[in-house]
Amino acid sequence: MTFSAAALSTDRATRRRLPLVPAQRGMLQGHLTDPASPAWGVALLTELVGQVDDAVLAECLRRVSLEMPSLRLRFDVSTEPATQHVADLTDDVVVTTPLGAADDEAAAARHLAARLAAEPWDVPGGGPLARHTLLVGRTGVWWVQRALHAVVDGYGAWLVRNRVVEHYNHLVSGTELPDRAYPSVEELVAQPRRSEDDQRDFWREYLQGAPERVSPADRAHHVVARPHRHDVVLPSSVRVGLGATLGNRVWTYPLIAAGAAYVARVSEEDSAVVGVPVLGRDTAIDRATTVNMMHVLPLRVPVEPDDDLASLTRRVVDSARSTRPHQQTPTETIFEAVPSAWRAGRLHGPTINVMPYDDDPVIPGVTVTTQALQRGPVYDLLLTIHPLADGSLAVECEAHREIYTLAQTRWHAERFATFVTRLAGATAPLAEVDHRLLQEIEAADELARPRTARVPDDAAPGATWGDVVSAEQLTVPGLDASVPRGYEIRDALGRTTGFTQVGELVAHTASGTVATGQLAALLPDGRVVAHGPVEGRRQVYGRHVEADGVAHDVALLDGVESCTATWEGRRLSLTVTLTPGASEADVARAAKQTAPSGTRPVVHLSALV
Template identity: 30%
Template sequence: MSEDTTTPVDHAANAARYPLLPPARVMLDGYLNASNSGAYLQGQLVFYQGADLRFDHLLAAAQLMTEEAEALRMYAERGEDGEWSVIECPPDPQVNTAQYDFSSEPDPDEAVREFSRAALRAGRTITDPAPQVSNYCFRLGEDRAALLSICHHVFVDGYGGLLARTRVGELLAAWQKGEPSPPRTFGRFADLVAESEEPDPAGIEFWTQMLDGAPTAVSMASRTAQPAPLYEELDLYNETFLGDLRAFDENIKWPHFAAAACIAYTSAIVDDTDVVTGFPVANRTSMQEKITPAQAMASLPLRVEADPDAAFTECAATVRAAISATRPYQRQPAEKIRAAVPQAFRTGRLYGPTVNIIPFFAPGDAGTLRTEAEVIGQGPVDDMMFVVEPWESAGIRIKLLFNPALYDAATRALHAERFDGWVRQIQAAPTTALRELECLTSEERRRHDELAHATADEGGRAELADTWGELVSPGDYAAAAGIDAAEVRGLAVRTRLGRPATFGRSGQVIVLTSAGEVATGFRAEVTATGLRTRGREDERSVVAGNWVELGELRRALSPLADRVGFDSSDVTFAPTSRRIAVTLPETADDAAREAAKAALDEATGSPVRVR
């Protein structure tokens, strides 16, 4: 492996200076909160293959593309007045481009991907007085190469990255035929700045009204976290999704169907028909915006009512109408919406999962070369993101991006299997009612089938108050509900929407008897090995966007109770929309109170006040 780079130089003298465009401010806020994180980097990786490939052409194309795209050659600076601006550096190919030879690696493609992931994890400082873009050209074999371009999201978004890789393809195609470089196709950043306007503050009212009374428990995770320096990704390939939809209706708008599939799935998991997801908008309506690489996109909240009795086609129409209603107001900065919506600034969440439909995704033509593009850095993923893009002639590629601080490997795998089956049901029968779509993995289905025929052992425990988090039997639930064991014909664990509860989520425990169904008043989590009790139905509440259970609080305080001398079963909580209030006995000193707060913070992920 070899590298050819030089040391960056100071470009501040005589540099063009521009104000920070409004869409870039939310990315700046994210950077300031986590300046060493790679979460806010945008990376595009393109593989090229063909007999006409010349590595020197690829290197020159990357350099010329960077010279032509001013936004890729900028850095940020904060003035004495506190205002931020971006400064354009003059072109300097030696600064922007590095060369590597991975042709001798056992798996050159995977070596490039690992290099790319490491480059993103490293993050970067946007105030270094040098161009922010980095181009990496890789030799992968005699007729194979790759180009990785990384830049901070403050300066360019995914659409801008598409423009950049399209320009590289144009140059390669022309040079293959011995033709001169095609004329520059990028718009000029100065012209983009000149036509940019501040959004009308009155538009904030639309968003506050849309989100008025919206649920605060909007995530499929039970916590919040900073965007991960690098998300975890699982890819699903559906070979016939577009073809099946066209067969159903040749005029169908597939992006709305794909978005509705993601939103309806979120509804099923969070157990609420009122769904608030994030959706990225390109914010490119003028020709200047459409041809200029820059940061223009924004992720905004979308609120949709996913009626369980509605056909999926109706849900797709509802999603389409909801998106259309936001169009006049999509330029409102997300940070101003967040500041104006109480549940957002109290919970740290403006929305749950993000639904990113990319109808324009393409690797880009490069003449006779075969190209394959991958978005290595998708930008910040603070929760979970669905990314859906066309694949082959009639299919889609679904990328599930997870914040690993919120979703572990097992949970990620469950979502992937579950969502793949969910989408395939929809494409097979688009008019199916939402409540009739199954939202289970094969193992979850097996466990629910077993429970439906479970019998109750004699002598079940009638008292389950101190069993939160433990595995309990059907007989225990029957005894706690005062049901004779001989009457038990099975058990069901269902969500509020009447769905079988998925692994990792709790549901209401219902005993199936010869006389009918009996609600026990308890909740349980179905696992691969049994039922894990989650307390009583009336001992849970949403606090700061998270479901919190009293039994979890008692379990967290149990070790401290033994030390301080009180019974943790006596602990009660007064949940509000903002925090959990727990009162300890007067014998607890300051150290005990700090220990209690730390234990509860770790257990619930919600604000806690210990008195």
């Protein structure tokens, strides 16, 4: 593999202004929209425990920063479109900081690393956009590697880390330094790419007929920093079982298939459209650069009723192969090709990020462990899976904090791990494998236990939206309170729901099943949250919208005494009673803004009498 002489002249800056590759444009634009947010950066913490020469390590970082021109990129955002160029290496790219007299050096280092990862990037200021901090302690060194995502993606960070270790082993132990060459940015951007028209046509056909509902979340929100996170470890036996799915020891595709099946199930669909990060590196030049080439592309995976993990894995492989020639399609191009995705504001649901290349490098006499502090923006759920040294698989579940609660993040992480564990090595149809947690199954069984109602069914109206009641307080129209009944909450696929998942409440009696006409969700303590009548829920742009839920939110606005909501065709009709002195224009505007996108709200105002 050879690159031009310009690529090897890494001691000179390249002042020529160059265009950005498509994946860079999206990440840079995201950062410019919210410059203070660390969500648009990448940060790794590599812990090196043992006898580490921090001065040599710092020298290695400088050498690699010279070797890889892309690590010295700067962006000029004063022009439209933005451009990039390579700058000289500056002294502040590598900083060494003593940890001091910390009792727990590892904890102190992680705390400082988290603070560094949250520092904003000053793109217009022209400073370095890839930095390294060495936190030096008595027992080792903690290396904080961070960069703007447009300059370094996850693969690029791995490339840098491993090259630094190669240099360190060469200088300290005398091992041979592998001969590697890294391309110039000119060579990177000069490569021919597929036409956007061809890409647009492919994605329009590929996503034709895909479900609009691609996520269990019924809200959308712009990217924010510091997502919720819950980690789980899958034992090595699960990795072995996944590798046995197709008899080839490959565990990655079966894991993606299991993730797609999980997403389809919790989204209440018979097909999944998951996000799958792809390297986007088609050429040798691409594979030798750190800049963000990665895309999160939609992967469409139909789930058939008689599928087992093997058949679904084959479908995943075929689907992924069909997208491979189109991995560098700009996100905006796909949105243009799929109007329904544009209306919904998302191309896919949760992202399944499988990182089989994430093994830690080796330094003789030193324990090397790397963890991600910041992988980039989280739009929904992000499930990152990578192997550990003992053969197990680490699952990092990150969730958008404005869409999911911390408890829901934990449940999704543990449900996914439970589902994968039950599937690994099994030959049973997917439909027969329960994805719910043991405590969810036990809580559902308790809800289904026959009991009588505490009050006569005609004594009072049923629970209103948001009310939390016990099973004994539930009522069923037309069913005598003395008749023993158990309850079940079913999703749109007819499966029993997990915690906080909204579904239709049905009653089971000795004579059969009775529909209640109500929506509800089960809580971990066995109580039930009311979500209004079944006919009050509609799917709008892939999200479930409950009329009573919107009315509840509008009723909390300033100037609103009360609110009711009903569907009139495809429009959501809001009847709002104002408090004395409230501005009709302000309340009407706020009510329309509160209603979810696509509900086409109509607001009727009346004064409090």
